Each structure stands twice: as C-alpha cells, then as structure tokens.
Amino acid sequence: MxxxxxxxxxxxxxxxxxxxxxxxxxxxxxxxxxxxKLDPKAMSAYMNMFNAVLTTGRSADAMVRRVKIDPDVSTDDVIESMNSIAGDANMLQVGDSRMAEMYDHNGERQRYIRILHYCAPNIAKTFIDYSEAYGAFMPCRILIVEDDNGDRWLMTMAMELMLFGGHTLPPEMMKKAEHVRDTMYKMMDLAAKGDF
The missing domain is CATH 1.20.5 (Single alpha-helices involved in coiled-coils or other helix-helix interfaces)
Incomplete structure (x- = not known):
C-alpha cells in the first residue's frame, strides 16, 4: 500500500x-x-525608470525630469523665457495654475508652487486620434516649485516612455512627439539659466 x-x-x-x-x-x-514588438528603446526607458524607483523608492520621482533654477534668475524671467521658447516652437501656454504664492493671505511665507500648461493643438489632435489615452497626459505641464531649502525647480513628466514605451510610433507621429519633448526640455534648460 x-x-x-x-x-x-x-x-x-x-x-x-x-x-x-x-x-x-x-x-x-x-x-x-x-x-x-516594442520600440527598440522601450526596455532602456523602462529600466531607467525602474532604477530611479529603486534609488528613491518613489515612482513619481522616476517619472519626472527636473532642472534647478539658477538663484540669480527671477521666477518672472523663467516664465517669460518659457513662454517665448514655446511660442517659437508653435506651442501655446494654455493654463496657469497658481497653487501657492510666496506669501499667503496673512503675509506668512510659504513655498512657491505654480504649474504652467502648454499645448500644440494640432499635435494633440494627432495623438488623441491615434489613442484617446494620450489625452490624459495633455496639456504638457511644467511645475515651478520651491523646495525646503528655498531652491526653485522646474519639473515636467519625463516623456521617454510616451515616445518609446510601446510599439514604435509611426514616423510622422514620432517626429511630432520628439518636437514636443525637445521643446519642453529646452524650455526648462534655457529658462532655468535665464536664457531665451
């Protein structure tokens, strides 16, 4: 048995x-x-994001690109610079969310938080026609935020996963997506130094 x-x-x-x-x-x-069948750059984009998650322990930190604003550059100059560069690239500022000014209504100092919204409507339509899900990422946003040390930062969504995270985009769409990414990154890099 x-x-x-x-x-x-x-x-x-x-x-x-x-x-x-x-x-x-x-x-x-x-x-x-x-x-x-994914874009050849997909695995690299996902690994970069995963490495950032491992480093910080926070998924949101892994999905943003940040640039420190030079202390000698005023916030108004940063915004003027970004709007000028956006206009040169046929992108519009379509929103301005003032989350927190430097001083509250009682005159007490608080950290600065503001979000500027940008869009190229013709490009937005192309992507929404391709997949409505892209609309959830629009318009492109740049956060201006002061950290606990008083340093100011520009932050936006890191766009590499949008470009390369799935099947390779059709060539004309890829060209438009790269234009938006390059413009957003240029706006941040130049404005943080006070350049146009």
Missing part, C-alpha cells in the same frame, strides 16, 4: 512539475514575443 502511495505521489509531482514547465514556457514565450 505504501509503495502504491509513493508511486502515485511521484506521478503527481511529475504532473505538477510538467504543468509548471509548460505554463512558464508558453507564458514566457508569449511575453517575449510581445516584448519583441
């Missing part, structure tokens, strides 16, 4: 191991086939 139990246990273990091997093999193959 024990012999029969042992045989049945061995057969059961073999069946379970076989089922696991088949499941892993075909499930992994399916995932690998799908991954091979």
């Amino acid at each position: 024990n012999f029969l139990k042992n045989i049945l246990s061995i057969i059961g273990a073999i069946v379970i191991i076989g089922a696991l091997v088949v499941f892993v093999k075909y499930n992994l193959k399916d995932k690998m086939d799908k991954a091979s």
Whole structure:
C-alpha cells in the first residue's frame, strides 16, 4: 500500500512539475514575443525608470525630469523665457495654475508652487486620434516649485516612455512627439539659466 502511495505521489509531482514547465514556457514565450514588438528603446526607458524607483523608492520621482533654477534668475524671467521658447516652437501656454504664492493671505511665507500648461493643438489632435489615452497626459505641464531649502525647480513628466514605451510610433507621429519633448526640455534648460 505504501509503495502504491509513493508511486502515485511521484506521478503527481511529475504532473505538477510538467504543468509548471509548460505554463512558464508558453507564458514566457508569449511575453517575449510581445516584448519583441516594442520600440527598440522601450526596455532602456523602462529600466531607467525602474532604477530611479529603486534609488528613491518613489515612482513619481522616476517619472519626472527636473532642472534647478539658477538663484540669480527671477521666477518672472523663467516664465517669460518659457513662454517665448514655446511660442517659437508653435506651442501655446494654455493654463496657469497658481497653487501657492510666496506669501499667503496673512503675509506668512510659504513655498512657491505654480504649474504652467502648454499645448500644440494640432499635435494633440494627432495623438488623441491615434489613442484617446494620450489625452490624459495633455496639456504638457511644467511645475515651478520651491523646495525646503528655498531652491526653485522646474519639473515636467519625463516623456521617454510616451515616445518609446510601446510599439514604435509611426514616423510622422514620432517626429511630432520628439518636437514636443525637445521643446519642453529646452524650455526648462534655457529658462532655468535665464536664457531665451
């Protein structure tokens, strides 16, 4: 009787191991086939994001690009510079959310928080026509924020996953997406130094 139990246990273990091997093999193959259809830069973009999550422990930090504003550059000059660069690239400032000024209504100092919104309507339409989900990321935003040390920062969404995180975008769309990304990054880099 024990012999029969042992045989049945061995057969059961073999069946379970076989089922696991088949499941892993075909499930992994399916995932690998799908991954091979992504943009060639997708894995690098995801790994960069994952490394940032490992470093900070915060997913939001991994999804933003930040540039420190030179202390000699006024916030008004930063905004003027960004609006000028955006206009030169056919992007419009479509919103301005003043979350917190330097002083509250009682005259007490608080940290500065402001979000500027930019859009190129013709490009926005192209992407929404491609997938409505892109609309959830519009308009492009740049946060101006003062940290606990009094340093000011410009932050925006890191756009590499939008460009490269899925299947390769059609060439005309990729050109437009890169134009938006390059413009947003240029706005931040130059404005942080007071350049136009």
